[in-house]
Amino acid sequence: MCSQRIGNHTVKIETPVYLSYSGVVSGPKEGKGPLLGDYDEVKKDLKLGEKTFEKTERRMMEDACRLALSKGNYGKGDMDYFIAGDLLNQITVSGFCALQHPVPFLGIYGACANLVQGIGMAAMLVGGGYGEKVLTATSSHNCSAERQYRYPTEYGFQNPEWSQWTVTGAGAAVITSTIKAPRVTTVTLGEVVDTGIKETSGLGPAMAPAAAATMLFHFEELQLEPQYYDWIVTGDLGEYGRQLTLDLMERRGYYLEGVYSDCGTLIYYPHQQVGAGGSGCASSALVVLGHIYRRMKKGELNRVLVVATGAMHSPTSCFQGDSIPAVAHAISIENE
Amino acid sequence: MEYLTAFLVGGLFCVIGQLLFDLTNWTPGHVLTAFTVAGGLLGSVGLYDKLIEFAGAGASLPISSFGNALVNGAMAEAASNGVIGVLTGMFELTSTGITAAIIFGFLAAVIFNPRG
Numbered sequence A: 001m002c003s004q005r006i007g008n009h010t011v012k013i014e015t016p017v018y019l020s021y022s023g024v025v026s027g028p029k030e031g032k033g034p035l036l037g038d039y040d041e042v043k044k045d046l047k048l049g050e051k052t053f054e055k056t057e058r059r060m061m062e063d064a065c066r067l068a069l070s071k072g073n074y075g076k077g078d079m080d081y082f083i084a085g086d087l088l089n090q091i092t093v094s095g096f097c098a099l100q101h102p103v104p105f106l107g108i109y110g111a112c113a114n115l116v117q118g119i120g121m122a123a124m125l126v127g128g129g130y131g132e133k134v135l136t137a138t139s140s141h142n143c144s145a146e147r148q149y150r151y152p153t154e155y156g157f158q159n160p161e162w163s164q165w166t167v168t169g170a171g172a173a174v175i176t177s178t179i180k181a182p183r184v185t186t187v188t189l190g191e192v193v194d195t196g197i198k199e200t201s202g203l204g205p206a207m208a209p210a211a212a213a214t215m216l217f218h219f220e221e222l223q224l225e226p227q228y229y230d231w232i233v234t235g236d237l238g239e240y241g242r243q244l245t246l247d248l249m250e251r252r253g254y255y256l257e258g259v260y261s262d263c264g265t266l267i268y269y270p271h272q273q274v275g276a277g278g279s280g281c282a283s284s285a286l287v288v289l290g291h292i293y294r295r296m297k298k299g300e301l302n303r304v305l306v307v308a309t310g311a312m313h314s315p316t317s318c319f320q321g322d323s324i325p326a327v328a329h330a331i332s333i334e335n336e
Numbered sequence B: 001m002e003y004l005t006a007f008l009v010g011g012l013f014c015v016i017g018q019l020l021f022d023l024t025n026w027t028p029g030h031v032l033t034a035f036t037v038a039g040g041l042l043g044s045v046g047l048y049d050k051l052i053e054f055a056g057a058g059a060s061l062p063i064s065s066f067g068n069a070l071v072n073g074a075m076a077e078a079a080s081n082g083v084i085g086v087l088t089g090m091f092e093l094t095s096t097g098i099t100a101a102i103i104f105g106f107l108a109a110v111i112f113n114p115r116g
Helices: A053-071 A089-098 A111-127 A142-149 A204-222 A238-251 A281-298 A315-319 B002-023 B028-044 B047-055 B064-081 B084-089 B095-111
Strands: A010-012 A018-026 A081-085 A105-107 A133-140 A169-176 A183-189 A231-234 A260-262 A303-311 A326-334
Touching (some): A053 A089, A053 A133, A053 A169, A081 A089, A111 A303, A111 A326, A133 A142, A169 A281, A183 A204, A238 A260, A281 A303, B028 B064
Parallel strands (some): A081 A105, A231 A260
Antiparallel strands (some): A018 A169
């Protein structure tokens, strides 16, 4: 019946589905970090001459889409679907960006798990034969996210040391069944987990249990060991979330030390003062579609598991005293 | 000497604020309110004015001084006009600060646009 469905959370994409092209745009601070050479474009400032940070973020997502499409010589109307999500209320960045693309649009909200949720859905659409080529994009902007989730930027809020820094940037990917590139081989969609944590300035610890749960689903349902992969990355757990994930997995008998990193800890140098590391949709987008994708195309990495986590809270739910629910989704990307 | 006491007492206020911020999960709004209320409580028993005498601007500049002024204004009016004085006197001593905040806030809003 459902031959591609393995277990309750994982699907195997049997027909080849390729992550054919990627486009990555970073903000200025990210452009001073160690992964500078992996981004297609580094923006010089946080405004780009736009009137609001929201408009700037929109420009960044549009630029990432333009870069990804142009690498395959595609026009804006050439895709079968456009799947996008961001962090702002009612995912306006994605909605406005979709205005530029005259193709069917699916807006998604997995918070910082958007990248993997988008690629996963695209892979299932293409793998299931419901489309040939899908564009998926996500973005975050430090100033627009801080304003919405924490304090206005003018306020000059003093961040505690465990806080994380919202990454400015955008990533887009073209998923096709025809243009050979690293393959999306499996998709594991996670369940929402809430361990009662209420600390919002660093969401890593609240999301780590979701990351661990999804990894467990993935390994158990596919009967794999972590060492099957050259590299396992989580999206934006930061340093404390990374350690918590290592601990949680170790308790269940999976030893990730040596094969596991968190994207949020890779984007900045320590002197860039980002607390526990980067966060936001762009954290996984910059590292996965920039750094990892480039290394996979070179053959330096051949099997990578990406687990992106998203916090499903809103400022209102936090003000009303609710804790932070989190979800994690995973995709495996492998060279043929 | 008064510079030194102002510096030390003002600095002590900041240390308390930073500790509250680092050791609890309070937001800046909580710290601000706590300082105002604490100033009001100290003022109600007459201690805050003594602190201002000792430390000058070190005690009169922090927001706790605003709480003290609120309470002092209310108590002075209450003494002369009865309970209703609590309401009429609350902003007696603080009206300069509040009016300045409104006027300068207005001017800044006329000139600048908030972006973040």
